[in-house]
Amino acid sequence: MHRLAIYDLDRTITRIPTWTPFLIHTARARAPWRLALMPLGMVLAAGYLLRLMSRGRLKERMHRLMLGTRLAPATIDDIARDFAGWMVPGRIHPRAVQRIEADRRAGYRIVIATASYRFYVEALARRLGIVDVIGTEAVVDASGAILPKIRGANCYGEAKLAMVEAWLAGEGIARDAAHIRFYSDHVSDAPTLAWADEAYAVNAHPPLAALATARGWPQLDWQAR
Known part of the structure; x- marks a missing residue:
């Protein structure tokens, strides 16, 4: 029996969301002039809130706006490591780290499943001793450069569950041969929470x-001091 503990990232493990801080952190380091474009980013976000575009489309447009049309492989590695150093440990919930270590000691394989782009989350995960990351994939050109377009689906909602199931299949793990814990702060992860053997609502916002x-899922508060 495989034991898996799957964690959402933003506001579950981290104290803050990661995508917008990643954009700002990277723009400040690589092209500070792009910070002047943030008001346009707010217009794009309003378009999403008005349902004029999907979350995935918003992510692609913000990527192009703040990071440009192409990120070379060496640049990706540098900015991901730099951002991970900024995030860990100060912007990570200590109780999340404690829970991850407890799951690891209990024999669980730790996995992060996040809507954030895998190309920067992997560096953050490594700082937490986590190898396995399921996340939104960016299109990569022939040279290995990251382009401002999502490959496949945005790893969110029902798509996250489908991507977790695809990852299990890729790892050769049958669902009925696995015991799975899933941790999340947001109701968008309800499909994966319902699918897991153990569901934990962490730092849950009111809908979750x-x-x-209603479902009898344990609620964990990792924000309390």
């Missing part, structure tokens, strides 16, 4: 807290 109460 209400769902967790």
